[in-house]
Amino acid sequence: MxxxxxxxxxxxxxxxxxxxxxxxxxxxxxxxxxxxxxxxxxxxxxxxGTPALLIDEGALRDRAGRYADGLAARRPDSMVAFASKAFPCTAVYRLLAEEGLGADVASGGELALALAAGTDPAKVIVHGNAKSESYLRAAVEAGAGLVVIDSFDDIDRLEHVVAQVHGSGRREQAVLVRVTPDVRPDTHEAVSTGRRGSKFGLLLPQAREAIARLRTGSRLRLDGLHVHIGSQILDTEPFVRAVAAVAELGRFPVYDLGGGLGVRYTYDDRPPGIEA
Known part of the structure; x- marks a missing residue:
């Protein structure tokens, strides 16, 4: 039995x-x-056929508009940028450019796609913790609005590229310093990028040193700070801690507070609304 x-x-x-x-x-x-x-x-x-990836254009335009309008209502001189590593597709770049968004790019390929799709170069933010000289050259030659400094090597390499591209001219490249605020949001370790030991950005003491160096140079113009603490974050409190950390570095014209607001993958997920 x-x-x-x-x-x-x-x-x-x-x-x-x-x-x-x-x-x-x-x-x-x-x-x-x-x-x-x-x-x-x-x-x-x-x-x-399958598998297939479907993008709802109407829903994507609506979400882009909610981000842009929600931020502009609180900070009129703001800009929303598409973190294009999420889906570097020419059609998506074009759609979001039509909605007035800029684009974060993290490679030469993403930069080329964004520009080919009609993204305004002045609204391109150049990322990457291992930027090659060719990548930086393409960004400077395209007139990318901002380059994010992740390391002292970035400063050396970018100063060299700007000098080569613009020669003896006094043209500067606007930059942001990426700060690692040592904040751990409640998300998967693989997408927690603001903690101590992250391969991205500079801890506060290093960031102060980079800021001081950039202020004495003539090729790079320090516009502000960048921070990105991770992805798929379902609570706003870690963002508050990140802002408090970077505020210790002083006042700047530009603060790029990254992204990472979560979306619903499961029935239990309750992400905050864009407006919140």
């Missing part, structure tokens, strides 16, 4: 709960299938 247990039937989420994990405006079709952006997912799968 075999002994065993009967597994309980799984509790299925309600249709409304399921739709809450998809972009706003996602609905169910009369046949019970899923519609994203008005398109039946099964029909898209039949036409294009």
């Amino acid at each position: 075999a002994l065993g247990t009967t597994a309980a039937a799984p509790v299925l989420p309600s249709p409304d709960a399921l739709l809450g994990l998809f972009p706003p405006g996602t609905t169910t079709a009369p046949d019970g299938g899923l519609r994203i952006g008005g398109c039946h997912v099964a029909e898209l799968a039949a036409r294009y």
Whole structure:
């Protein structure tokens, strides 16, 4: 005689709960299938095959607008930038440029895609903790608005590139110093980038040294500070601690406070709204 247990039937989420994990405006079709952006997912799968990555243009434009409008209502001279490493796709760069957003780029390829898609170079923010000379040269020649300094090597390399590109002219490249505030948000260790030991940015003592050096140079213009503490963050409190940390370094015209606000991956996730 075999002994065993009967597994309980799984509790299925309600249709409304399921739709809450998809972009706003996602609905169910009369046949019970899923519609994203008005398109039946099964029909898209039949036409294009699977796996497929679907982007709801309307929902993306709406989200971009909420970020831009929400920040502008509180800080009129602000700018929102798309962290393009999330999805470096020409069509997405173009769409967000049309919505007035800038773009964070983290490689020469992302820079080329952003520019090809029509992103205003003045709204391009150049990132990367191992920037090559060719990458920096492409950024300077394109007129990138800001280059983020992650290390003292970045300063050396960028000063050299600016001197080569602009010769004896007095043109400067605007830069931000990336500060590591030693803040650990409640997120996965792999995407926690503001903690001590991170490969990105400079701790406060090093940041002070970089700021002092940049203020004595003639090729780079220090516009402000950058901080990014991680991704998929579902609470605003760590951002407050990061701001308090960088405030110790003084007042600057520009503060780039990164991003990392989380989205819903599970039913239990409750990310703060953009406005919050």
